Amino acid sequence: MPPAVRFGVNYTPSQGWFHHWLDFDLDSVRADLDAIAALGLDHIRVFPLWPYFQPNRTLIRxxxxxxxxxxxxxxxxxxxxxxxDGLQGHLSSFDFLPAWTRTWHRRNLFTDPDVTAGQAAYLRTLAAALADRPHFLGMTVGNEVNQFAAGPHPDPDPVTADEAGRWLTRMLDACAEGAPGRLHLHASYDAAWYQDDQPFTPAHSARLGAVTAVHSWVFNGTAQRHGRTSVPAEHHAAYLVELAKAWADDPHRPVWLQEVGAPAPLVPAEHAAAFAEATIGNVLDCPDLWGITWWCSHDVSRTLADFPELEYSLGLFTGERRPKDIARVLADAARAGHRAPAARRTALVVPAAPDRRSRCAPGGDVFDAYFRLVADGTRPTTVLDTRADDRDHLAARGITDVVTPGQVLPALRGGTRS
Structure with missing residues (x-):
């Protein structure tokens, strides 16, 4: 029997957001956790803010x-x-980087030897502190750290793909040194899959760490182009899960949908529950799914300034810990049980070359072909163009049919699709 799919939530404290570490109130945390546990979820993902925990390179508080x-x-x-998660890093449009990496002490986050030694020490320390706790799942190196490595970040830390891979390996090794045998991984936002010049690559995501993490947000152009009830919007999370499998060396490597949410106004509040129900149902039809972790537990208080508008209302609960309809959707899914889905027999060919990733992004031919297949009733997965003729690889994944975007999409006539 395959392991049960995990259902959880990214924990955003109801009081003080992640600044709660400055005024830590365990009673308030317990009340938040009571509300989460009442939904029948089995895990949370938590975010120590890096500058609060390691304000100096040699001081981990x-x-x-x-x-x-x-x-x-x-x-x-x-x-x-x-x-x-360790290196926070970036959360909800804000960067949280310690002063010893910025301005007068500006050093590259991924290549400076002093900075990387400090990061490794920090991750090792957190992991070691939790190593004897049976309910500790493991470390994620950081939340979407790839956003620091390239545009559109306004002040990126340049790094090559090889350097990014070496940095990730070192950070994952530090986590394993602190807590051997746990589920240690790293997480990128979707530029790793969609942006041609992003140095953190699909291969990094699919081959380094214990599982592959994907973060699905339809404000990336999907909902804007197609609408909230469209096939691409309601299947976007499932698409990322299946896209990730193309680069994995293990034919049954688990994929963790580590973030997914219903962002207003693209998904208005009154439609959030329906969007969640459709998204979750479609993702549960993906084989080798490790789990679904919703973003996020509690709304951001309106007393906190300068967040993008959508960030205030993403919670399963209000700031007063009242469950919304979307919370009930997640609770129902967690309690319903899950039968392992059949293998996906049809594979869409995707480019292995990192500088062709934009073909997989909204507006790209791979993206459009995938959702044409879905709309036509197919349950597609993906395969790299370099593996499309590898019979052993295809057989190991249960793939019997391979198609290219050109075979799926209507022929181009006069520069437009007819």
């Missing part, structure tokens, strides 16, 4: 680490496992 352990223990008391 013991009290902050103790608070992280206390939060993990409180979650365990409620039957919740905890996954911990």
């Amino acid at each position: 013991p009290r902050a680490v103790e608070q992280l352990v206390a939060l993990t223990d409180a979650a365990a008391e409620r039957g919740l496992d905890t996954a911990v």
Whole structure:
């Protein structure tokens, strides 16, 4: 029997957002966790803010680490496992980088030897502090750290793909040194799959770490182009799960939908539950799914300034811990059980070359062909063009038919699709 799909939520504290680490209130955390556990979820993902935990390269605050352990223990008391992100990094449009990497101390986050030594020490310390906790799942190196490596970030830390791979390997090794045998991974936002010049590549995501993480947000052009109830919008998360499989060396490598949400106004509040139900149902039809972790648990308080408007209302709960309809959708899915889906027999060919990733993005021919197949009733997966004739690879994944975007889409006539 395959393992059960995990259902969880990214924990955003109801009081103080992630700034709660500055005024840590375990009773408030416990009340938040009570609400989450009542939904029948089995895990949370938590975010220590890096500058608060490591304000100096050689100072990792013991009290902050103790608070992280206390939060993990409180979650365990409620039957919740905890996954911990390390290098925060970037959250909800804000960057959280320690002063020893910026301005007068400006050093590259991925290649400077002092910075990378400090990062490794920090990740190792957090992992070691939790290593003896049975409800600790493992570390994610950081939240969408690839956004620091290239545009559209306004002040990127340039890095090559080889350098990014070496950095990820070193950080994952540090996590494993602190807590051997746990589920350690890294996470990129969708530029890793869609942006031609992004140095963090699909191969990094699909081959480094214990599982592949994907983050699905339809504000990337999908909902704008196609609408919230369209096939591309409601299947976008499933698309990323299946797209990730093309680069994996293990034919059954697990994929974790580590972030997915219903962003207003593209998905208005009154339609969020329906969007969640469709998204979750479609993702559950993906083989080798590790789990679904919704973004996020609690709304951001309107007393906090300068967030993008959509960030305030993404929670399953209001700031007063009242569940929304979308919370009930996730609870129903978690409690319903899940039968492992059949293999996806049809594979769409995708380019292996990193500088052709934009073909997979909204507006690209791979993207359009995939959703044409879905609309026509096919359950597609993907395969690299370099593996499309590899019979052993195809057989291991249960693939019996391989098609190219050109075979799926209508012929181009006069420069437009007819």
